[in-house]
Amino acid sequence: MLIVLSGPSGVGKGTVRQAMVNKYGQQFKYSISMTTRKPRPGEVDGVDYYFVSKAEFEEEIANGGMLEYAQYVDNYYGTPLKYVNQTLESGQDVLLEIEVNGAMQVRSKVSDGVFIFLAPPDLHELQDRIVKRGTDDTATIKKRMLQARQEINLMTNYDYVVVNDQVDSAVNRIEQIIASEHLRVARVLSTYQKMLGDN
Numbered sequence: 536m537l538i539v540l541s542g543p544s545g546v547g548k549g550t551v552r553q554a555m556v557n558k559y560g561q562q563f564k565y566s567i568s569m570t571t572r573k574p575r576p577g578e579v580d581g582v583d584y585y586f587v588s589k590a591e592f593e594e595e596i597a598n599g600g601m602l603e604y605a606q607y608v609d610n611y612y613g614t615p616l617k618y619v620n621q622t623l624e625s626g627q628d629v630l631l632e633i634e635v636n637g638a639m640q641v642r643s644k645v646s647d648g649v650f651i652f653l654a655p656p657d658l659h660e661l662q663d664r665i666v667k668r669g670t671d672d673t674a675t676i677k678k679r680m681l682q683a684r685q686e687i688n689l690m691t692n693y694d695y696v697v698v699n700d701q702v703d704s705a706v707n708r709i710e711q712i713i714a715s716e717h718l719r720v721a722r723v724l725s726t727y728q729k730m731l732g733d734n
């Protein structure tokens with residue numbers, strides 16, 4: 536199953552994803568994105584992102600190597616297709632943590648993905664989180680907040696909305712969503728298998 540965790544910058548996607556990895560990381564694989572953004576202090580190439588130049592990113596697009604990509608606040612971000620395909624083919628769930636434009640591209644390509652929008656309790660709290668994270672200058676924070684307003688308007692295009700009020704509760708809700716989606720898929724499969732067996 537392809538699980539897409541999306542939502543505005545600063546809502547806590549990375550924090551929630553890390554908590555999910557710590558709690559039940561053996562049950563899914565996280566797809567590392569490619570970006571032209573410069574690494575923040577502490578970020579490691581091949582762990583947090585694949586950090587590449589604009590030319591390298593555009594070459595990857597031209598070669599059809601991206602499942603999706605978007606230009607977000609002056610940089611490219613995208614999901615390498617090969618890893619996602621190989622992992623899904625091996626029978627494992629894949630988790631993408633991406634912004635809304637990219638999520639909508641994936642939605643149009645992968646109809647049976649599970650699309651979860653992580654929402655902030657409110658916009659003040661969202662801005663507070665970005666400011667307190669201390670990774671962006673004032674101009675970038677302004678651009679991210681403008682983008683966030685547009686992204687929040689698109690939350691109705693998702694299968695589920697989870698409010699990240701407390702990290703633990705958000706993780707529990709996402710865990711329940713994934714478990715119930717697995718059950719649903721298993722039920723559909725068993726119905727088809729029965730139908731095929733009957734014929």
Ligand SMILES: Nc1ncnc2c1ncn2[C@@H]1O[C@H](COP(=O)(O)OP(=O)(O)OP(=O)(O)O)[C@@H](O)[C@H]1O
Nearest residue numbers: 543544545546547548549550664668699700701702
């Ligand atoms: N439930 C929460 N309550 C309070 N603070 C939180 C919560 N979740 C995350 N944070 C804090 O908010 C800040 C932003 O979180 P994080 O970097 O995970 O967001 P993000 O959505 O991944 O951002 P981006 O999309 O820009 O990478 C971090 O400082 C994090 O510690």
Ligand SMILES: Nc1nc2c(ncn2[C@@H]2O[C@H](COP(=O)(O)O)[C@@H](O)[C@H]2O)c(=O)[nH]1
Nearest residue numbers: 543544568604605612613614632633634637
């Ligand atoms: N469309 C995609 N968006 C992505 C991807 N990887 C990360 N992101 C999103 O970009 C913004 C900014 O990230 P930051 O690390 O600079 O704060 C944020 O919303 C990320 O979720 C991707 O592969 N595709």
